[in-house]
Amino acid sequence: xxxxxxxxxxKGISKRYPGVLANDNVSLSVAxxxxxxxxxxxxxxxxxxxxxxxxxxxxxxxEMRWNGERVQVASPAQARKLGIGMVFQNFSLFDTLTVVxxxxxxxxxxxxxxxxxxxxxxxxxRYGLPVDPGQHVYSLSVGERQxxxxxxxxxxxxxxxxxxxxxxxLTPQAVEKLFVTLHxxxxxxxxxxxxxxxxEEVRSICSRATVLRGGKVTGVCDPRAETIASLSxxxxxxxxxxxxxxxxxxxxxxxxxxxLSMPPLERTGKTLHSISLxxxxxxxxxxxxxxxxGQNELLALISGEDARAPAASIRIVxxxxxxxxxxxxxxxxxxxxxxxxxxxxAVPLMGLDLNTLLTHDKGLTRxxxxxxxxxxxxxxxxxxxxxxxxxxxxxxxxxxxGGNLQKFIVGRELVKNPQVLVVSQPTWGVDVGAASQxxxxxxxxRDAGSAVLVVSEELEELFEICDALYVIANGRLSxxxxxxxxxxxxxGELMGGSGMPEAEHAAA
Amino acid sequence: MLRLEARPAPSTLMRYTAPLIALAITxxxxxxxxxxxxxxxxxxxxxxxxxxxxxxxxxxxxxxxMIPLLLCSLGLAICYRSNIWNIGAEGQLVVGGITxxxxxxxxxxxxxxxxxxxxxxxxxxxxxxxxxxTAFLRDRFNANEILVSLxxxxxGGLLLLYLVNGPWKDxxxxxxxxxxxxxxxxxxxxxxxxxxxxxxxxxxxxxxxAVWIFVARSKAGFRLQVTxxxxxxxxxxxxxxxxGIWVSLLIxxxxxxxxxxxxxxxxxxxxxxxxxxxxGFAAIIVAWLGRLHPGGCLFAAFIMALIYIGGxxxxxxxxxxxxxxxxxxxxxxxxxxxxxxxxxxxxxxx
Numbered sequence: 086x087x088x089x090x091x092x093x094x095x096k097g098i099s100k101r102y103p104g105v106l107a108n109d110n111v112s113l114s115v116a117x118x119x120x121x122x123x124x125x126x127x128x129x130x131x132x133x134x135x136x137x138x139x140x141x142x143x144x145x146x147x148e149m150r151w152n153g154e155r156v157q158v159a160s161p162a163q164a165r166k167l168g169i170g171m172v173f174q175n176f177s178l179f180d181t182l183t184v185v186x187x188x189x190x191x192x193x194x195x196x197x198x199x200x201x202x203x204x205x206x207x208x209x210x211r212y213g214l215p216v217d218p219g220q221h222v223y224s225l226s227v228g229e230r231q232x233x234x235x236x237x238x239x240x241x242x243x244x245x246x247x248x249x250x251x252x253x254x255l256t257p258q259a260v261e262k263l264f265v266t267l268h269x270x271x272x273x274x275x276x277x278x279x280x281x282x283x284x285e286e287v288r289s290i291c292s293r294a295t296v297l298r299g300g301k302v303t304g305v306c307d308p309r310a311e312t313i314a315s316l317s318x319x320x321x322x323x324x325x326x327x328x329x330x331x332x333x334x335x336x337x338x339x340x341x342x343x344x345l346s347m348p349p350l351e352r353t354g355k356t357l358h359s360i361s362l363x364x365x366x367x368x369x370x371x372x373x374x375x376x377x378x379g380q381n382e383l384l385a386l387i388s389g390e391d392a393r394a395p396a397a398s399i400r401i402v403x404x405x406x407x408x409x410x411x412x413x414x415x416x417x418x419x420x421x422x423x424x425x426x427x428x429x430x431a432v433p434l435m436g437l438d439l440n441t442l443l444t445h446d447k448g449l450t451r452x453x454x455x456x457x458x459x460x461x462x463x464x465x466x467x468x469x470x471x472x473x474x475x476x477x478x479x480x481x482x483x484x485x486x487g488g489n490l491q492k493f494i495v496g497r498e499l500v501k502n503p504q505v506l507v508v509s510q511p512t513w514g515v516d517v518g519a520a521s522q523x524x525x526x527x528x529x530x531r532d533a534g535s536a537v538l539v540v541s542e543e544l545e546e547l548f549e550i551c552d553a554l555y556v557i558a559n560g561r562l563s564x565x566x567x568x569x570x571x572x573x574x575x576x577g578e579l580m581g582g583s584g585m586p587e588a589e590h591a592a593a
Numbered sequence: 594m595l596r597l598e599a600r601p602a603p604s605t606l607m608r609y610t611a612p613l614i615a616l617a618i619t620x621x622x623x624x625x626x627x628x629x630x631x632x633x634x635x636x637x638x639x640x641x642x643x644x645x646x647x648x649x650x651x652x653x654x655x656x657x658x659m660i661p662l663l664l665c666s667l668g669l670a671i672c673y674r675s676n677i678w679n680i681g682a683e684g685q686l687v688v689g690g691i692t693x694x695x696x697x698x699x700x701x702x703x704x705x706x707x708x709x710x711x712x713x714x715x716x717x718x719x720x721x722x723x724x725x726x727t728a729f730l731r732d733r734f735n736a737n738e739i740l741v742s743l744x745x746x747x748x749g750g751l752l753l754l755y756l757v758n759g760p761w762k763d764x765x766x767x768x769x770x771x772x773x774x775x776x777x778x779x780x781x782x783x784x785x786x787x788x789x790x791x792x793x794x795x796x797x798x799x800x801x802x803a804v805w806i807f808v809a810r811s812k813a814g815f816r817l818q819v820t821x822x823x824x825x826x827x828x829x830x831x832x833x834x835x836x837g838i839w840v841s842l843l844i845x846x847x848x849x850x851x852x853x854x855x856x857x858x859x860x861x862x863x864x865x866x867x868x869x870x871x872x873g874f875a876a877i878i879v880a881w882l883g884r885l886h887p888g889g890c891l892f893a894a895f896i897m898a899l900i901y902i903g904g905x906x907x908x909x910x911x912x913x914x915x916x917x918x919x920x921x922x923x924x925x926x927x928x929x930x931x932x933x934x935x936x937x938x939x940x941x942x943x
Contacts, residue, residue: 390828411831421829429825435818442815443830450812457810 090153092117092245092276093138093169098147100133107133108144109300115245120267120277122287122294122308125320126375126542130300131280135247138278139171140164170243172234172251180223184216188237208236212266228259235266245276252286264290282375284308284316284581296320317577321544335552336366338402339536340387340419340505345398345407347382350391355379355560357386362555362562364505364536369527371551372540372562373576376510379560380540381424384509387538388421389414401505415444418504422495422511424540430494431482438464438478441497463500471496472522488519495523499530506530509540524550544576558582597938607936612882612889615928616896622924632911640910641903641921651902653788657860658898660793661686661869664852665876666894667804668845670885674808675841676821681727681742682849683873684749685720689850690857691753692719694772694864697779697857698761708778713796713854720850721843723749728842732835738842746873757864772864781859793855798891800848805887807844817841849873870901878926897922 091114100108108130115121125131136142138149140158149156151167158164164171178187185202189195196204202218209215214232222230231251238246248267252260267290271277281287287294288308296304296319304319345360357379364370374380385391386407387399394407401417409417423429431440438460442449449459464478471492475485482490491511498506511527512520528550531537541547547554547568554571556563556579563579620638627637645651665682672679693716700708726745730736757770766773781791807814820827820837827834852872861868879897883889904918 388829389831411829415831423829425825428823429829432819432823432826434822439815442812443819443826446812453812454806454810455812455815 089116091115091150092119092152093278094150094153095134095138096148096150098134098137098144098149100130100137100142100144102133106300108137111147111297111300111302113295113302113305115276115278117244117276118271118274119293120271120279120291122291123278123280123297124282124284124287124294124316125297126282129297129320131297132249133300134297135171135249135278135280138164139169139247165241165243168242168244169247170238170241170245171247171249172231172238173249178222178230178233181221183219183221184225184233185218187222187233188218188240191237192240204240205236208239212236212239212269213262214266228262231259231263239270243275245278246270247278247280249280250282251279252281252283260286282320284313284320284577288313288316298322313578313581314574317574317581321573321577335368336534338363338365340364340507340538341400341402342387343398343400345383345386345394347386347391347394349382350385350393354382357382358561360562362538362565364538366536367531367534368552369531369537369539369550370565371547371554371568372538372557373544373547373554374540374542374557374580376542378557380509380557382560383557384421384423384507384540387507388419388423420444420498420501420503420506422498422506422508424509424513426487426490426494427483431490433483434481436464436479436481437468437473437475437485437493440464440482440493441467444497445501467493467496467500470500471526488515491515492519492523495526499526502530502533503535505536505538507538507540510542511539512541512543512546520546544573556580595940595942597934598941600937600939603936607932609884611932611936612884612893612929614932615882615925618928618932619921619925622928623921626920630913632913637907637911637913640907642899644906644910645899645902649785650788653785653790655895655898655902656794657788657790658901659894660791660797660855660859661852661872662876662879662897663797663890663894664800664848664855665873666879666883666890667800667887668848669876669880670883670887670890671804671808671814671817672841672845673880673885674821675817675837676824677731677838677841678739679724679727679742679842679845680739680877681724681746681873682845682876683869683871684742684746685723685846685849686853686856686869686873687746687749687753688723688853689716689720689846690853690864690868691749691756692716692722692850693854694761694775694857697775698772700776700779702776702778704776704778706778708776709781709858712775712779712858713781713851716850716852716854716858717847718850720846720848720853722846723850724842724846725839728839731842732838738838753864753868754866757866761864763863770866774863775858779858780862781855789860791855791859793859796851796855800851801887801891804844804848808887813840849876875901875922878922878929882925882929896925900925 094114096112098108098111111134123131133142137144140160140163149158156167185198185205188205189198189201205216205218214236216229216232216236251263267277279287279291291308294306294308295302298320308316341363343361345357347357349355355378360383372380386394389409389411392408392410396405396408399407401419404417406414406417427433441460441463442455445463449456449463461478467473468475468478473493473496474489485493495511508527511523515523527537527539539547539551551568554566554568554576556576558580559582623638623641624634627634645655665686669679669682693712696715697712723745727738727742730741731738757772761772763771763773781793784790784792784794816832817837817840819830820832820834824834853869857864857868875897879890879893882893882896900921901918904921907913907917908915
């Protein structure tokens with residue numbers, strides 16, 4: 086590799102955002118014709134690094150070389166001029182315009198439409214990306230939209246193509262087609278930077294990979310020579326400490342899900358395939374997995390925000406709750422802490438006092454009128470017990486920091502002593518102190534005999550507080566694994582979608 | 594080039610002073626308008642803002658105009674707080690007037706004195722029925738309530754035209770498109786002798802108190818506002834978005850319908866083709882000027898009523914065209930929206 090001038094060469098790139106070092110002395114180089122994987126968990130700093138390369142953000146320090154020459158990329162337009170093309174994870178197409186109109190908008194200068202339509206078709210034939218230039222984008226499938234994005238990039242003859250999580254929305258068949266296209270591009274000398282957290286994919290297509298973790302490079306390797314286990318260790322880190330658990334005896338199953346299958350409410354959602362799990366009294370059960378693998382769909386079905394499930398497929402023993410509305414489930418002792426705090430867990434512009442009314446009712450209203458005293462007292466109690474830093478009980482939810490709002494929202498559910506607590510990403514974006522406080526509160530609730538289900542992307546957290554784990558990947562749930570028998574490699578493999586017997590059938 | 598940049602924290606103080614700033618801009622604009630029309634600005638502004646209030650008759654006329662403006666704007670404030678864009682208070686008011694008029698025409702001289710309550714009830718139900726069409730289409734087919742409610746306003750106006758030109762035309766009315774005048778028992782009692790002001794203003798103020806309590810203190814009002822502000826939080830809490838659509842539109846329809854009834858069974862005493870001079874549309878301005886707050890609506894309804902009366906006076910006293918009322922109303926809304934923009938954004942050179 087040393088005798089070839091790298092197409093892209095990054096050295097010592099650092100980027101700090103308020104409160105977080107997103108990139109810490111990151112170096113990376115991609116040779117012409119190389120398909121280079123950039124892997125890491127969400128929040129590892131992949132997107133920040135790509136924004137810097139594409140000119141959408143500026144590095145605080147470090148240098149970028151393009152074909153050996155030092156460059157400063159100030160804007161995406163300049164990046165495109167250099168020959169850097171990027172296909173975004175969330176497509177940037179106008180639904181109401183046709184394919185050719187969308188492409189015309191992105192290209193510099195003005196090519197006649199008819200000419201452009203011919204170019205699109207020619208490009209499509211050449212790389213196996215068939216699209217009809219006259220079709221409106223809203224009528225295209227997700228895979229077709231991605232083709233439009235790729236063609237739009239290719240028409241500018243990039244010599245480096247950045248693909249950001251390109252397969253997260255594709256069917257297995259579309260993934261195969263995409264890989265054929267990428268191989269062809271690489272054979273023509275285009276360098277490809279392939280961002281993903283799907284290790285299987287990276288192993289099958291990339292010849293080299295850079296692994297990021299917490300903003301730092303933790304390894305550069307040939308993924309084909311690695312195993313999923315060794316890659317996930319680079320990505321996730323060392324074996325986390327286990328909860329020092331003498332085998333505790335859990336009670337009877339309380340929250341039970343039985344072979345729940347469900348198509349998504351939204352087109353971009355995940356279909357759930359025959360999900361079964363149980364959470365007993367006095368235990369914390371975790372669901373690990375990369376987000377976007379069906380967690381949100383499953384949680385909405387449990388919370389009742391999506392009440393389409395067959396009644397008996399979800400139970401708070403002995404009651405069937407699958408088809409009950411949210412309020413009825415809450416009356417049965419179910420409490421839910423959603424992933425999004427502002428706008429879902431709390432109304433941003435309303436005070437903490439009013440926000441208690443979202444999930445509390447008893448004693449707070451009389452004859453349909455809200456008792457100001459009662460909600461103030463309740464908000465006060467939550468603020469005191471969970472050490473929430475807020476300007477007062479009437480402070481708008483929006484004015485709190487992420488960690489404090491999360492403490493308030495978790496506290497709001499915990500003061501009810503719920504029988505069943507379901508928490509999504511309990512400490513996502515929360516500072517260390519607040520995070521450990523929230524974890525302690527969850528464990529205390531378990532010790533008091535409640536059943537707790539935690540969905541999290543952070544394996545360390547799950548290993549720390551959970552008695553048992555499941556892994557969700559592509560809408561399927563693994564078998565139950567006792568935390569003390571689990572290894573990071575095993576969980577990582579399951580997260581990547583391999584090792585789930587049913588999953589392999591579907592991919593074939 | 595200039596561009597707008599979002600302010601990190603919009604000022605609460607400015608939010609509430611914006612209506613006053615908008616009013617001031619409107620006055621400045623009015624000054625130039627009068628100058629351009631060759632009138633003395635001082636005399637012009639006096640006719641608009643002072644003359645209507647310097648005698649009891651004028652005050653009573655302003656109060657009378659406030660009734661439909663206040664009632665409609667209260668309902669609209671509830672809708673807008675629930676993120677339901679009801680633009681059709683005009684139609685709901687007209688249809689409320691029609692149903693109230695229909696019931697009023699059925700009265701006989703020896704009906705009980707409380708008969709007018711029946712007339713008001715009919716108006717309320719008429720407005721609700723008209724609003725429920727919008728609610729149904731939005732709920733069932735997700736039809737855009739802005740378009741539906743606006744279109745229905747025109748349909749309501751045409752329905753009124755048909756009735757007063759057809760089946761309900763007064764046979765002794767020299768072929769004018771008016772209904773018969775209502776029996777005295779069907780009319781809302783007068784509040785001040787010697788003026789046209791009715792008990793309607795008291796009813797409107799009671800409605801204001803009720804809406805205030807509903808918005809600020811009731812759980813139902815809270816649920817409605819959560820569905821409006823944060824639909825995901827509403828779903829999380831288990832508040833129904835359908836409830837938000839129906840309740841806000843029905844309340845709004847009821848209040849607009851009541852306004853229509855108080856108008857036809859109040860100062861008019863019969864159905865006429867243009868009994869509403871755009872109160873339902875003007876109430877949209879009133880609701881925004883009042884910051885969607887019931888107390889604010891009272892203040893804004895007063896200003897708007899003043900502009901209505903001032904516009905009429907400037908036609909007779911200054912010989913200005915009738916469009917002057919609309920120009921002032923539009924200027925007020927435009928200034929307010931501009932002021933609101935600058936609360937949330939600031940100008941930056943780039």
